[in-house]
Amino acid sequence: MKKPYIKSTKTKLQGDNKTAWLYLFPSLVVISAFVIWPVFYSFILSFYNWDFKNLTRPEFIGFQNYAKILFTFDTDRLPNYSLTSALVSSFSYFLFALFFLRFIDIFKEVVGRKSNFVYFMLSILSIISFIAFLAFNTKIFLIYFPILAITNLYIQLHRKEKKFSFVGRLILFFIFYIAISKLAPVQKNLFNYFITLKDASVFYKGLYNTVYYAIFSVPITIIISVGVAILLNSDIKFKSFFRTAYFIPYVTSMVAVSLVWQWLLNDNYGLINYFLQLMGLHPVRWLSDEKYTIPAIIMVSVWKSIGYDTIIFLAGLQNIDKTYYEAAEIDGANAWQKFINITWPLLSPTTYFIMIVSLIGAFKVFSQIFILFNGTPGPYNNSGMTIVYFVFQQFYTYQKMGYASAGAYILFAIIMVFTIIEVWYSKKRVHYD
């Protein structure tokens, strides 16, 4: 971005200072007033109790808003085991899964050499403790936690080569994890705990729904739009017509489009149910059944955002040098090989960008729900509650300014965490050429 001659001319341009600030002035005023100041103001507000509706004065309450959002539950609906025990069990599953993974990784070495006594002893101890864990319950974790920790550490330090790829290891790990958690005598699990938690707190319901929405809508949109982009990038006629057709939903208003979808998803006269029946399937009560709330929202969102993603992927594809494909063709690669070895890796910066943008977008899902369900979060049981809807409800309906700000900041934090994870991951995986 930086061009070398700027530095060389710097001395000549000293007089720009005043003009520059003058030009920046309007933008800076607006940004300060409506972005920078509010960010701090909102942060401060999140420590106050401020019932705007009843015109009470704001009152400092420290972290109580956060505590209320994160740790207040309908006690009747809480899981019948404590968070600590769920944590302990999950951690022990984690350690066992890690151990088995490592064990498989080094199995050949252990069997082949037979010399490493420590390997043997630790592994046997770990297996015994695993059996003990299955036979008794989680209370003796004080014994096997250290054993497993040491084993894992030891193997980590002495392991020579990695047998599996990152993804392969991840999949194996989860297979072990799930198998162990199913084998365990008591079904205590951090994952289960959070799933059950959603019925005990509106916020967690919102969090659960948002995650549910994000983990389906983002990949589905990406897969479809990569496909469409590749098709559009091939040598075909009417390219711009097709591109327009896929892009139109993106420029239309979410409110109008959600209304149209509400009509398409109508229980009695909806077109979608008509097609389902044509295909011999049962009609689905999309908008009045709790089960289908999030799927319906996902459907609308995917349809609306395919256009945007496609255009960006198309731009990404056009940036890929054609010579790679020519070279691959000479080597006799087929279409799939070309995709997996050239297109996908070289498209990864675009994919990465879209991942971040769509994930942030997914965490902000709101308008679709508001319109599809006539201004309510889902047909019943808060089945369409999301984090933004939660913030909106606290702010707009109940006018609890401090509470809503705290909610917004939690959303901010979650988005930040995800973005940081993605940035960290992208450093390993994204190929910039």
Place this chain on the structure above:
Amino acid sequence: MSEKMRKKNRLSKKIGKTAVYVVLIIGTVVMLLPFVWMLITSFQFPNESNSFPPVWFSKNFLFHRYIAHSIDKSTINVIDFQSMSLQEWLSFNSGHKKHKDTLNLVLDDYVRTRGIMTITFNNPTYLSDKYALLITDNLKKYDKPLDPAIASNISKILTLENLQDVVSQLFGTFEISDKAIFLKGNFYKHLRSYLKTEVSNLNKIEQKHYDRFLTVSSDDSESLKVLKLKARNILYSQIAKITKNASDLMYITSDMKNSSRLLKADELNKFRALMLSCTPSISSSDLLAFKSNRKIYFPIRKMIEYTQPIEDLSNTIDFYLQFRKAYFAYKTATLKSKVVKFRFFTRKEMENYALKQIDKLLPPQTIEELKKYRLEDYPKQLLLEGFKPDLVNEVSYIIADARTQVHVITKPPEVESIRFKSVGNTDTVVISFYKINPVNFYFDKTAMEVNYNFIEVVKNVFQNYVDAWNSAPFGIYFMNSVLVAGASTIVEVIFAILAAFAFAKLQFAGKEILFSLLLMTMMIPGEVLLVPNYISLTKLGWIDTYYALITPWLVSVFTIFLMRQFFMSIPQELFEAAKIDGCTPTRFLWQILVPLSKPVIVTAALLKFVGSWNSFLWVLIVTKSPKMRTLPVGLQNFQSEAGTDYNLLMAASAISIIPVLIIFFFAQKQFIRGIAKTGIK
């Protein structure tokens, strides 16, 4: 070999290409289907959009169509004279009421009130008063007893002065009203209850009177003994026969229970024969013989008495069939023309018609004042201005009357007037006759059709759009959207040009830091800013004003970034050269840089305009009154008003989508270029 391979390769390439097209076309259909369905629904009538399986067409596109309709029976319905007081009876009988002879044709379908409607009678014959008199006189002479449930009502009907009413009331009693006795279900109930009581009563005779009166005792004379035995035999066999026939009849009629169809003459004759078989048949000589002895006659008399209702009912059938036959035989007078044709009033004509009537009632300055409002709101305004309720009532009557007026093109001379009433969702064509009862046309098949010319068809097709537009202040919403989106776009672009210029071409202390700071603000989700911005705008008193809608969105860091990138691609030397020539930075910016950067400016403006046009959450929060709402929020508000009228909702959605689509089609290239640019970092 290689030739073959090449051929195979070409073939597979062709297949692959076809597959690409197929997939893309399917995808296009899926992507566009919601919009197509929105448009189709927005042209439809409610009964078309609310139908399953879905209809892909609308009757609004037709130039000519037939309309399903039915005759409103309530104008012919029977009146229960038995429960009428004498006063009521006298007032009813004292001649014609207003609009009594009206044929109400209820439309079973929706119709737009424009174009020309034609109603054609098939065989519009009616019974003239002369023949009505003849028939009534004949019926009065009928001497057999009628069904007790309706006998007294019928005798009252026969004394009505208006002979047309006699006919109508008789038809009402027999076949037209819901309680008419010759409708299958009603007849079934009637007959069944009679048969049941008959059978149970006859059984009682057997139990009670048989032994008491007909037991042969030793001290009876020989002739008495014979007579008793004979009576015994006859009674026994008759009761057995009646009981059997009654149960047969009940069995035969059992399938009529839930039908509301009218019984035909041959069916009735068949039933009549069966019913007669449920009455005793005793030769008159025997009857005379039994009558000589009171004791012997008693059970015989009881039997005849108990079977009387069945007989009465069968007489009623006879009476009815006679009446019906006579009616259709004498119904010879014909309307002079078969066609009723009229054109609907336009809104303007209707208003003029109403105003002409109101003119006489109100002072001219009041009328001038009223003209500011919709015609339907006149009574409300008059009440507000303190006019007398009587006068207001008269005005509202005139308005209601004006709304039913039509231009009659042709009509038979027997027809007095034609009106078109719309109450709720039911439309009715009201044809008033001069002294011809509508019952005469009850048996006729009318055909109703409407014809539209091209302009009217276009108006029909877009009627939902007009209705939606009028049922909420969409004009205001639309103007607000244009204003808010337009203003924020223009100001935002100018601000962004200034800032981007400073970042791209000027040197100042802290430039890099400031720019990264701005980029960092892009990470902040808008939801965090919602609450504090709302509070500050409340403090400023800007809630529900254009300031609140526009000001917070005047700067977009993304636009600044986009423009800065573009400005940086324009050589710095150009700026230097201009400077040396004595050009100020401001002049350079507006006269050289901006014209050079037209594409990026257009792109930024388009993205901003569309974004602003579609924005929802913020507008929802800061607007309270309808006059500040933009289209998306107005649409959301209309959603709760329109409820399930999806044809109107889809029309409203189309209204809010179409402007953006038009802009998109004209500036597709810039749009897609701009979007594509967002992905390249």
